[in-house]
Amino acid sequence: MSDQRIRFYQTGTFTVGNRLLDPSDRAVQASTARANALTSGHRACQGCGEALGARYVLDAAMRATGNQLIAVNATGCLEVFTTPSPETAWQLPWLHSLFGNAAAVATGVAAAMRVKGKPVRVIAQGGDGGTTDIGFGCLSGMFERNDDVLYVCYDNEGYMNTGVQRSSATPPTARTATTPAMGPERGNVFGTGKSLPLLAMAHNLPYVATATVADLHDLEAKVTCAMGIHGARYLHVLVPCPLGWGHPTDETIRMARLAAECGLFPVFEAVDGEVVSSTPIRRRVPVEAYLRGQKRFAHLFDGPTPDPRIARLQALADQNIRRFRLQPEVTP
Amino acid sequence: MKLPFAITLDPGSSRHNHTGAWRTQRPVYVDRLPPCNATCPAGENIQHWLFLAESGDYRAAWEAILADNPLPAVMGRACYHTCETACNRAKVDEAVGIHAIERFLGDLAIEHKWPAPPCAPATGKKVLVIGAGPSGLAAAYHLARLGHAVTIRDAMPRAGGMMRYGIPRYRLPREIVDAEIQRIVDLGVTLELGVRVDDLPGAIAAGGFDACFAAVGAHLAKRIDLPAPDATRILDAIGLLREIEQGGVAPLLGRRVVVYGGGNTALDVARTARRMGAADAVIVYRRTQAEMPAHEDELREALEEGVQVRWLSTVASLGDGDITIEKMRMTLAGPVPTGEFETIAGDTLVLALGQAVDLAPLRAVPGVAFTRDGSVEVDGALMTGHPGLFCGGDMVPAERTITVAVGHGKKAARHIDAYLRGTTYAPAPKHAPATLERLNPWYYSDAERTVQPQLEMARRQGTFEEVHGGLDTSTALFEARRCLSCGNCFECDNCFGVCPDNAVIKLGPGLGFRIDLDFCKGCGLCAKECPCGAIDMIAEQT
Ligand SMILES: Cc1ncc(C[n+]2csc(CCOP(=O)(O)OP(=O)(O)O)c2C)c(N)n1
Ligand code: SF4
Ligand SMILES: [Mg+2]
Numbered sequence: 001m002s003d004q005r006i007r008f009y010q011t012g013t014f015t016v017g018n019r020l021l022d023p024s025d026r027a028v029q030a031s032t033a034r035a036n037a038l039t040s041g042h043r044a045c046q047g048c049g050e051a052l053g054a055r056y057v058l059d060a061a062m063r064a065t066g067n068q069l070i071a072v073n074a075t076g077c078l079e080v081f082t083t084p085s086p087e088t089a090w091q092l093p094w095l096h097s098l099f100g101n102a103a104a105v106a107t108g109v110a111a112a113m114r115v116k117g118k119p120v121r122v123i124a125q126g127g128d129g130g131t132t133d134i135g136f137g138c139l140s141g142m143f144e145r146n147d148d149v150l151y152v153c154y155d156n157e158g159y160m161n162t163g164v165q166r167s168s169a170t171p172p173t174a175r176t177a178t179t180p181a182m183g184p185e186r187g188n189v190f191g192t193g194k195s196l197p198l199l200a201m202a203h204n205l206p207y208v209a210t211a212t213v214a215d216l217h218d219l220e221a222k223v224t225c226a227m228g229i230h231g232a233r234y235l236h237v238l239v240p241c242p243l244g245w246g247h248p249t250d251e252t253i254r255m256a257r258l259a260a261e262c263g264l265f266p267v268f269e270a271v272d273g274e275v276v277s278s279t280p281i282r283r284r285v286p287v288e289a290y291l292r293g294q295k296r297f298a299h300l301f302d303g304p305t306p307d308p309r310i311a312r313l314q315a316l317a318d319q320n321i322r323r324f325r326l327q328p329e330v331t332p
Numbered sequence: 333m334k335l336p337f338a339i340t341l342d343p344g345s346s347r348h349n350h351t352g353a354w355r356t357q358r359p360v361y362v363d364r365l366p367p368c369n370a371t372c373p374a375g376e377n378i379q380h381w382l383f384l385a386e387s388g389d390y391r392a393a394w395e396a397i398l399a400d401n402p403l404p405a406v407m408g409r410a411c412y413h414t415c416e417t418a419c420n421r422a423k424v425d426e427a428v429g430i431h432a433i434e435r436f437l438g439d440l441a442i443e444h445k446w447p448a449p450p451c452a453p454a455t456g457k458k459v460l461v462i463g464a465g466p467s468g469l470a471a472a473y474h475l476a477r478l479g480h481a482v483t484i485r486d487a488m489p490r491a492g493g494m495m496r497y498g499i500p501r502y503r504l505p506r507e508i509v510d511a512e513i514q515r516i517v518d519l520g521v522t523l524e525l526g527v528r529v530d531d532l533p534g535a536i537a538a539g540g541f542d543a544c545f546a547a548v549g550a551h552l553a554k555r556i557d558l559p560a561p562d563a564t565r566i567l568d569a570i571g572l573l574r575e576i577e578q579g580g581v582a583p584l585l586g587r588r589v590v591v592y593g594g595g596n597t598a599l600d601v602a603r604t605a606r607r608m609g610a611a612d613a614v615i616v617y618r619r620t621q622a623e624m625p626a627h628e629d630e631l632r633e634a635l636e637e638g639v640q641v642r643w644l645s646t647v648a649s650l651g652d653g654d655i656t657i658e659k660m661r662m663t664l665a666g667p668v669p670t671g672e673f674e675t676i677a678g679d680t681l682v683l684a685l686g687q688a689v690d691l692a693p694l695r696a697v698p699g700v701a702f703t704r705d706g707s708v709e710v711d712g713a714l715m716t717g718h719p720g721l722f723c724g725g726d727m728v729p730a731e732r733t734i735t736v737a738v739g740h741g742k743k744a745a746r747h748i749d750a751y752l753r754g755t756t757y758a759p760a761p762k763h764a765p766a767t768l769e770r771l772n773p774w775y776y777s778d779a780e781r782t783v784q785p786q787l788e789m790a791r792r793q794g795t796f797e798e799v800h801g802g803l804d805t806s807t808a809l810f811e812a813r814r815c816l817s818c819g820n821c822f823e824c825d826n827c828f829g830v831c832p833d834n835a836v837i838k839l840g841p842g843l844g845f846r847i848d849l850d851f852c853k854g855c856g857l858c859a860k861e862c863p864c865g866a867i868d869m870i871a872e873q874t
Contacts, residue, residue: 251860
């Protein structure tokens with residue numbers, strides 16, 4: 001199900017393209033014919049992971065559907081920075097209604113296309129707040145009815161558009177505007193939050209996958225796979241946010257890579273409620289390597305001794321590695 | 333119908349909004365100097381010819397080598413490849429097998445009889461080259477390509493210098509040397525063999541030459557006096573190798589050969605002795621392995637072939653069928669004698685203590701000066717104090733390897749060319765180094781180095797067949813593609829892919845990329861995710 005890795009080119013496996021590879025083996029993003037579904041001039045911050053992730057996903061979906069695609073967007077950065085009316089950065093039919101109803105609107109669009117007999121496919125997309133919190137009721141309904149929509153969540157682990165508030169996707173210990181680095185337990189607390197991919201699996205969806213902006217080939221393969229399936233599908237993409245996470249603008253991809261390589265963000269695919277494959281960690285790093293680069297975790301490192309909660313985060317990462325078999329060579 | 337104002341407007345494109353105005357720094361595509369190129373004594377543009385080889389364009393790759401070095405098949409075998417020691421990939425997994433690919437390209441050219449690229453129109457200038465070794469041949473090649481008429485004179489009956497009379501055949505087969513020399517001769521170079529030039533100014537004047545490049549090498553063996561009942565049992569290494577090559581009477585080596593010295597020549601003699609039937613070949617070296625000047629691969633191969641080494645030892649005297657050595661002790665000031673002696677079996681002693689330059693033909697040339705250690709003094713252009721007389725290779729102060737010699741040949745040719753045209757030659761300024769820190773090694777797949785096949789041991793001890801085999805088309809391609817392309821764009825499309833603002837414009841194969849400054853916000857992702865470090869971020873002027 002995952003993409004076939006091309007071996008033994010100097011970089012053919014991991015780079016966007018490579019002059020030595022057959023064009024069909026290069027990423028969609030390597031092609032000058034890519035749709036650029038999200039074009040220049042948008043107002044996202046420098047180094048925005050969400051802008052990158054959305055273009056990656058939609059360009060791959062455009063190719064997979066022969067450009068027969070409509071996108072429905074929840075409120076959030078992705079909507080605000082692309083479409084300050086009357087200007088838009090979208091180069092595909094695109095619809096925005098409310099913060100919490102993107103899944104329901106997408107269901108309606110898919111129904112309309114079916115009624116009109118048009119072979120047009122539908123993607124609904126939103127941030128983690130719009131997906132895991134306010135939009136979850138509509139989304140669960142869309143899942144449960146198995147409506148023919150691919151829902152994509154761009155997870156930047158907080159309500160970034162309104163000034164970095166905590167969402168149910170914010171990791172423990174992270175500092176946000178609503179979980180300040182103050183008091184007895186600084187930052188977000190342990191024991192809260194939820195995993196939307198696992199919840200999606202609990203709906204027995206035909207396809208659930210996670211991905212990051214650091215592994216383009218993997219991401220594009222998952223979008224292509226999802227667009228080859230009908231029914232409700234869910235894709236959860238980790239998109240670092242330089243502003244909200246407090247890392248340099250050129251480290252967006254590196255942060256996504258470290259999140260996956262330390263095990264805190266497991267990259268996997270599930271079919272009919274069961275995990276069928278996971279992207280193995282290539283060069284495992286301790287969670288500290290990931291946390292240290294971000295100001296939202298700075299309070300873990302400001303004391304004379306390491307904060308014991310780093311070890312708890314490491315335990316979460318280790319659990320993911322066991323649970324999703326992220327290191328096949330290491331027997332759990 | 334009265335519509336709300338907002339929906340009366342046509343949707344406009346965000347591309348009206350030039351977000352490039354937010355930028356405080358901008359990406360700039362750069363070329364950096366890869367460590368392989370930086371260390372190559374012949375000045376080869378290794379990363380560039382590997383780039384050509386990676387796409388299977390072997391002919392273009394070979395011609396790119398030729399631009400700096402006319403002897404790729406020789407160099408791919410006999411060079412000690414400092415490039416591989418410096419290779420950035422050595423710190424990622426293992427160095428790129430540059431020498432093996434160079435050899436593959438050189439052999440392919442010989443197999444297909446590819447000629448050198450054509451020469452420039454004749455300039456009417458004549459240059460005399462003295463010495464048909466690697467330096468002289470390289471100079472002749474480059475001078476001929478530049479349109480000058482070149483005559484090479486050499487005292488030996490055949491051309492090649494140390495490539496023929498110094499490096500044993502099992503390292504460098506003679507048909508390879510012959511083929512690469514022939515390609516140079518085919519450019520119209522005149523080769524006069526068996527001619528020793530003693531009166532240099534006379535030879536220049538008599539031949540009507542406009543300039544001269546002398547590279548006669550260093551082949552006077554350094555000797556020491558040792559008490560010995562029979563002086564004929566002491567041979568010198570370079571003379572011995574020369575004699576074997578000339579195939580006259582096989583020198584009487586005996587069954588037990590002791591070689592004194594720690595350089596590559598000592599190993600060459602010991603390995604040769606094994607091939608000529610010596611039961612024992614023992615190297616006596618006064619320091620430890622760490623100080624040994626010989627190349628470590630050569631030592632390993634010699635040991636594999638049964639050569640023994642007595643570290644921290646000097647030869648004290650020769651007896652009748654035995655040799656007495658004295659143990660040394662290492663101190664900060666170097667090895668010192670211990671007074672402890674040992675007698676080992678030995679029929680012959682071969683001295684491999686280094687070579688000196690035969691300065692006789694140059695002594696009387698006006699203006700030529702010499703260094704205290706017996707080399708010829710040259711300026712930055714390799715010219716001696718005698719206008720129009722240039723020197724290179726082992727004759728001038730430098731490391732004595734054939735790669736350095738080939739590099740001197742090229743350098744001298746460029747300066748001689750400028751001298752003949754009445755100008756000066758200034759090499760292009762070097763790019764800043766492409767250090768490993770600038771690379772993003774994440775993007776390179778794991779790929780182990782390709783191992784060259786080796787001759788089976790029995791034939792390495794009894795014959796002069798070549799020890800190392802070559803790569804084939806597929807292994808050479810694989811190995812070339814292990815190159816990281818340090819500091820030079822290889823069109824992986826990463827910058828084009830990772831820009832969140834679509835501000836990288838892809839110009840097409842071979843043309844690279846351009847930044848669309850209307851939209852580049854200066855986030856730096858392209859530079860950070862460039863695998864080979866070919867993008868710099870520079871501050872905008874405010
Ligand atoms: C019903 C409603 N409540 C609150 C808001 C204000 N609001 C707009 S965007 C946003 C945060 C969006 O967060 P998320 O969905 O994670 O997307 P991000 O901006 O992080 O990409 C909020 C709270 C709103 N537009 N509608
Ligand atoms: S990886 Fe290639 S360019 Fe870099 S040092 Fe090695 S051979 Fe040279
Ligand atoms: Mg968010």
